[in-house]
Amino acid sequence: MNGFIEYCTRISPLSSEAIQDLNSCFQKKSFKKDVYLLKRRGICRNLYFIDQGMIKLFFVDEEKEFIMRFFPNGMLCTSFQSFINQHPSKYMLQALEPTQVTYISREDLELLCQKYHCVETFYRKLSTMVIMNMMGRVSEMLEEDATKRYNNFVAEQPKVMQRISLGDVASYLGITQVSLSRIRAKK
Numbered sequence: 783m784n785g786f787i788e789y790c791t792r793i794s795p796l797s798s799e800a801i802q803d804l805n806s807c808f809q810k811k812s813f814k815k816d817v818y819l820l821k822r823r824g825i826c827r828n829l830y831f832i833d834q835g836m837i838k839l840f841f842v843d844e845e846k847e848f849i850m851r852f853f854p855n856g857m858l859c860t861s862f863q864s865f866i867n868q869h870p871s872k873y874m875l876q877a878l879e880p881t882q883v884t885y886i887s888r889e890d891l892e893l894l895c896q897k898y899h900c901v902e903t904f905y906r907k908l909s910t911m912v913i914m915n916m917m918g919r920v921s922e923m924l925e926e927d928a929t930k931r932y933n934n935f936v937a938e939q940p941k942v943m944q945r946i947s948l949g950d951v952a953s954y955l956g957i958t959q960v961s962l963s964r965i966r967a968k969k
Contacts, residue, residue: 786858787801787804790804794907795900807890810882813882813883815881816876817876818874818875822872824870825869826864826865826888828888829865830875830884836942837878838851849953852954858908859875862912935954935955
């Protein structure tokens, strides 16, 4: 069983027929470091599973980068709002390392949702997870100070922390690199 299917079945059980059809829809692609999977105002047409590598979801406002999420290997990623609505995205997806993905198009996923209730259930549960994660992220940014956000990030994502630049850590935390250096110096 491939990683994409394993991830899906951890969220919601899938029938063997649905797994077979999902497998037939999957495509694979590799991206070099710094290559964009989605550029600003692009429409996100794919749901990606990261087989190897790491991707960041971010936007730029007035020359300042705001990182919303890091997606290391073993995770699904997309610009969810654009993927669902098929509207241009304000977010971008960029490979932070050489990255290999398995992906399915929105069109194929929608067809499988119509054909299999179990795939539709997976997609609903995935959507709920995305909403809950984003609500948690917004709450964290609004309610916690930078030191608490840093400590949470280090505790919750130690392997990601080791693979990204300090500039990206600062951008994710919503602080400057100078502020990040001060927080790290207190440890």
